[in-house]
Amino acid sequence: MFTRVAAIAVVASTAILASLTGCAGTPVDSTTPVVTDVWLRAIPDIEVDGDMTGMFMTVENTTDEDVYLIGGTTDGTYTSDALDAHEVVEVDGEMVMQDAEGGILIPAHGTTQLMPGGYHIMFWNLTQNIPVGADVHATLNFSNGTSVEVHAAAMTVEMGQETYVPNGSGMTP
Numbered sequence: 001m002f003t004r005v006a007a008i009a010v011v012a013s014t015a016i017l018a019s020l021t022g023c024a025g026t027p028v029d030s031t032t033p034v035v036t037d038v039w040l041r042a043i044p045d046i047e048v049d050g051d052m053t054g055m056f057m058t059v060e061n062t063t064d065e066d067v068y069l070i071g072g073t074t075d076g077t078y079t080s081d082a083l084d085a086h087e088v089v090e091v092d093g094e095m096v097m098q099d100a101e102g103g104i105l106i107p108a109h110g111t112t113q114l115m116p117g118g119y120h121i122m123f124w125n126l127t128q129n130i131p132v133g134a135d136v137h138a139t140l141n142f143s144n145g146t147s148v149e150v151h152a153a154a155m156t157v158e159m160g161q162e163t164y165v166p167n168g169s170g171m172t173p
């Protein structure tokens with residue numbers, strides 16, 4: 001009787017140890033920014049809607065150092081181009097997009113929103129339509145050497161939420 005109880009106790013403590021070891025064995029890299037709410041503007045017909053789009057998200061930096069989102073890559077499904085980190089700025093009264101110099105700043109212990117009319121990740125030269133509901137894969141690269149794999153849901157941007165202004169490199173996404 002006593003022996004059996006002892007044996008059960010050993011099994012129980014081994015299970016607890018295993019679960020603790022499991023946690024320790026898969027540490028979260030605390031220098032990797034936390035990316036949430038990823039989506040991108042659907043382009044249902046590239047002949048009509050244009051062959052570029054923007055990806056949007058929330059990025060949180062939990063470290064003591066500023067980090068920059070410097071761009072990304074895709075699996076080539078919708079474009080074979082690299083993904084650029086862009087911003088929308090006002091130039092001579094017009095809103096135009098341009099490269100975010102040095103990347104998109106995610107301040108130390110801060111959060112940055114990428115949204116239509118502001119910061120975005122640019123998809124150039126789309127090779128096929130991105131219908132509403134499509135699951136678009138991308139890898140985002142940060143200035144501290146970390147990367148984050150994301151899946152963006154393609155969604156329609158409500159009318160009036162974004163502007164289309166011609167400029168040297170295209171239009172605001």
Ligand SMILES: [Cu+2]
Nearest residue numbers: 086097122173
């Ligand atoms: Cu852009």
